[in-house]
């Protein structure tokens with residue numbers, strides 16, 4: 001273990017991103033390996049929230065829609081996300097949840113492919129993706145949901161009836177990175193569109209939607225983008241589809257002239273039409289502030305640190321926890337792996353609870369996946385090493401085998 005400890009210290013000493021850690025509020029006594037579910041808060045976000053509440057809202061009141069830039073916030077926050085996903089300014093709209101944006105984009109895709117009926121969705125995607133696809137298919141008479149099962153080739157399932165393929169770029173359990181360009185090419189060859197869920201990619205792995213010839217994408221902002229609990233999600237549709245893009249949640253804030261109060265809907269040009277109702281200003285302000293950090297981040301260094309952290313964790317765990325019942329559940333090739341690591345274990349739930357009780361917070365995904373997220377902006381290699389040591393000790397001493405750790409909680 002000493003060797004690993006020394007290596008961790010050396011990696012921390014030469015970490016080009018080390019300076020970013022002090023911008024975050026680090027929970028006391030915690031090694032936080034759940035930034036892939038809910039990222040940490042930055043000091044600047046706390047101040048921005050206070051300012052938005054006590055100045056813009058309390059003093060500015062309705063004048064702040066224009067005066068404090070509230071009306072434009074869905075697009076200004078989108079402009080901060082655009083460089084992280086390889087698209088241009090004015091192309092990303094922020095608002096609503098990822099679930100709602102999945103609905104908007106899937107419906108837009110069906111509309112863009114009028115003669116086709118099938119939504120082909122990954123069977124083991126994050127459940128909200130499949131639930132939303134199923135909800136939409138239940139509403140639209142001509143639509144049908146089919147699943148692409150793990151191991152099935154897209155080319156075997158896609159056909160002339162496929163309107164849209166729905167996929168996650170990074171799998172929430174296995175961390176596998178899909179070959180976005182290859183999937184897009186295969187779908188386009190069959191005349192279909194692809195909707196990408198970038199929730200586990202944005203701010204964690206390289207994403208270049210335009211270079212990969214993508215059609216549309218959505219994603220969460222409360223994970224690696226640190227926007228805060230329930231932070232509004234983003235949506236993007238390639239400009240080649242405008243002005244045809246129609247989305248069903250055609251609220252007044254996506255109208256060409258919201259304050260014209262016309263009876264008929266006329267969509268705003270471009271991505272603004274993806275906005276539905278009144279933007280969630282307090283959440284958007286927090287997100288907008290959280291995103292400012294990306295102006296200073298060398299993305300190549302960030303992705304490299306993510307690869308090194310996940311590789312280091314795998315190496316330490318596999319060395320120290322050998323024969324303790326863990327099974328690696330992510331790709332070994334770091335170019336095919338996102339920024340989290342999963343191990344399977346029959347008592348994974350109890351082990352994650354025991355770890356949390358000792359200050360190492362990761363999460364558990366049923367039925368047996370222990371998941372550890374590595375957010376390169378605020379984690380150190382020493383923490384990665386220490387987390388692995390605690391995992392080993394809990395396994396060796398079977399500290400997880402206690403009634404307190406068997407109690408299932410609602411949120412894990």
Ligand SMILES: Cc1ncc(COP(=O)(O)O)c(C=O)c1O
Pocket residue numbers: 097098099100126128129168172197199200220233
């Ligand atoms: C791939 C993916 N999509 C969507 C979501 C969540 O969507 P929402 O913010 O609507 O709850 C998550 C996580 O919660 C996710 O991992």
Ligand SMILES: Nc1c(O)cccc1C(=O)C[C@H](N)C(=O)O
Pocket residue numbers: 036037038126172411412
């Ligand atoms: N969105 C979440 C929530 O509201 C509560 C608890 C967890 C979440 C998550 O983000 C889960 C996450 N998308 C996952 O990959 O499991």
